[in-house]
Amino acid sequence: MWWAVLAAGLGCYLLKLAGLSVPARVLAHPVVARVADLIPVALLAALVAVQVLAAPDGGALALDARLAALALAALLLLLRAPFLVVVFGSAAFAALLRLL
């Protein structure tokens, strides 16, 4: 685990440094720029789906309190709630549903 933490940390730093260091024309190509813009959207959406739908032991989909908590998160975001309210509000909601 440690090497993944260190390698990914170093890699993320080098990605930042690269942006400040390489000539801007590398990303002048419109398709490259568009793909680069869309990658965070695709990854974050995929992470939402996997985090909420994958069964805890992996390998299958499961519907449980996490989906209800995500719905609450979406509602809070629509209401422009701050990040911490969204995150811990959803956690509290999921915990509450599991108690019931």
Add this chain to the structure above:
Amino acid sequence: MSDTSRRAVVRDSLGVAIATGTYGLSFGAVGVSSGLDVAQTCVLSLLMFTGASQFALAGVVGAGGTPVAGALAALLLGTRNTLYGLRLAPLLGYRGWRRAVAAHVLIDESTAMAVARPDRDLARAGFWTTGVTIFVLWNLTTLLGAVAGEQLGDPRDLGLDAAVGAAFLALLWPRLTTATSRLVALLAAAVAAGAVPLTPAGVPVLVAAGVALLVGVLLPRREVAS
């Protein structure tokens, strides 16, 4: 530039930085509930210092993915910082060691608080105020969240597994401004969910990155500005 506008830039930047810096609390709690120890969680905040990538590594590993898959997801998300750097480089105008230090605090928020400024002085003021304040707060609150998270027992009883999904949604939300980005988000989520039963944990997220590639390459050019 006058002192007044510089003071306004610093004040706005501090507001954004203080609000953002406290997210570290949720990253700390999520990190330890994903199976990282307190030290690993804190090193991620110190060394990687880019929130979405940190959450991605913790999320993938916490869902049973390999460390390699977690690191790859973190790196793919980190590519957007390269884009920010390209936009900021001419504005900040740093070389040598200043550039090396600036790169470390080059994140969503420091870019946002620098990029719209009319001149270099104000851009630098926004960049450093935001970047350094978030760095300090983010690392302090990560430690707090990680230590607290470790004391609190089973993360599922606290709903912390649901908190991770909510955190990713909150990070995604401001990016859903165009029809193209909403389409990509829906497709990527569907592809990832579909891949869960078919592939080892961690792989579905990486497969979904292919959606960005496909849509970016196939979409007609006029959609770019939508």
